[in-house]
Amino acid sequence: MTPPEALRAEHPLDRADLRARVGKALDAFVSARRPTLETVSDELVPVADALADFLAEGGKRVRPAFCYWGWRGAGGADCDEIIAAAAALELLHACALIHDDVIDGSDRRRGRASVHRRFAALHRMAGWQGDPDAFGEAAAILLGDLCLTWSDQLLADSGLPSDALRRGSAGYDVMRTELMAGQYLDLLGQVSGEASVDRALRVARFKTAKYTVERPLLLGAALAGAPEQVRATYTEYGVPLGEAFQLRDDVLGVFGDPGTTGKPAGDDLREGKRTVLVATAIDRAGVTDEARIRRWLGDPGLDGPELAALRGIIVDTGALDEVEGMVAELTARALDALVGAPIEPEAGEVLAELAIAATARLR
């Protein structure tokens, strides 16, 4: 598989200068909300700052990119309105990440302290009363709520015509409901100890796959008033690609370089995530190895030789190879869906590049 750098100098996520424009739209939106917060009290300034920082550090803007190219693929013209609408997905995602980090007790996000840790640090610095961690979590819950509210507002205020917004709204609602439902299912998987491959795949499908690729594409399509054939193409492309994307993420969560992922190596194992990769390893392991996996998985102190041994089991059982095979097959299915599809050529080209870039082995 050719790495995207060989296809063109620029990363496909940067086509149409997308990352920069989405960043600007988010910045403008948050700036415009500052007066409302400051009317309540100037003590809200750190809240607006925390959010502006979090959004500026900003990840890869994958969901806005799929929304934008979903629109363009359906014949929508490039304009600032679709950028603003696409940027709304980044606010939704900010809520998901901020709340997820509280739920998982994750200390790091995007290579920096997670939001609840930052507010805990603010509490310590100010010498306030009570438990700094409890304050941090409370503030992060509220900031996540604000992001969720604002995501909806940014979409509504994007400047797109109201009939376009009405077309987009049903799918957007399903997307948000599926996201919360998938997160709950993920949570259940961690506490029930049920680690079947089928269950892990279902979590991957709803928590990440549809939410990351298919739903953003369909939002762009709905906003553009795309016909059924275009929407069908997006589903055929988006569902397998989203799953490939999640499986790639699972592999990175175990074997990824902290410098690239922004999280300490092996974090997913310490958090006890029942990923497809882990479920496959359990499926394939003998009695002794299965017991070792179950003993180490979810141990917050897992590191050093035990972490290395757990990784070794995942490789030796053939689970890593099997998951890599699934990634390759799912990516191929996604690319197939684009062949001869009734979408605008430039969008088709970018979607193909995105499929390759998002699933390529990084090691």
Next chain:
Amino acid sequence: MTPPEALRAEHPLDRADLRARVGKALDAFVSARRPTLETVSDELVPVADALADFLAEGGKRVRPAFCYWGWRGAGGADCDEIIAAAAALELLHACALIHDDVIDGSDRRRGRASVHRRFAALHRMAGWQGDPDAFGEAAAILLGDLCLTWSDQLLADSGLPSDALRRGSAGYDVMRTELMAGQYLDLLGQVSGEASVDRALRVARFKTAKYTVERPLLLGAALAGAPEQVRATYTEYGVPLGEAFQLRDDVLGVFGDPGTTGKPAGDDLREGKRTVLVATAIDRAGVTDEARIRRWLGDPGLDGPELAALRGIIVDTGALDEVEGMVAELTARALDALVGAPIEPEAGEVLAELAIAATARLR
């Protein structure tokens, strides 16, 4: 002040059969969302059930009532569409309560276990792995997020014309932003230990007053396309009434009967809430009493003689009388705003009754 029962047999919140109709609209909405959840997994059924239960137990539907009468007062006709739109506020409120209980670590809500406690109990009953309380909080964060998402969806799908919804959207967004901001300010008050009356009033204004009365009224007005004069009346009536409402709640949080409030007596004191009532008591107390207030306030084990002594200080300093005086004055100002106001007579009558019912002494 005449209790509302003397004015008419039925409680003003039940006029136009409002509580029952809002309950039905919520029920229908959640039922219609079940298939989306169940497509993800039948393990989501308890989530839908928990939400349906929570909404059915349902409080007084105060915010939907103000939204509805805000619409009617501006000349809007009674219809199911405005009931659905008004019911959306109940979903927003459900999010606020569910997340607030996580933040405050409150065990009880509406006379039953709070949502995070219920999910912790589910965890224990199922014998799952890990910490039941952490699971309960995680599930409650996600359920609150779902409520926030759905509130927006219920408003958008209410069936009101899109120009009405567009008129309503700006105020609705400010309302949600103010709510989150007010909650953060409340949180800061608890950790900073700063308990000035001014600060407590500002929290009351944004966290409860505007959010409970003025913003719902203005939402109804905006949906109905009300002229400036009507909106001005709602602000003149709503802001003081909302503050009176919050002050009444502060008094109930210290002196209220658990059978009526649904929370253990003195919960606000154990949680260390810096209410206007408490701030006034601190202001008026001598050195010894101030030290006792500061020692007991926020002590999770506060009960028995110490709780009684703290209540005694609040009475003896004159703080209770002062707050009762403020309630009476604010209520009178709210009622004054209705005199000769350009709103429909039935709505004016109900708003007057609501002002009296919501602020009357219950002891």
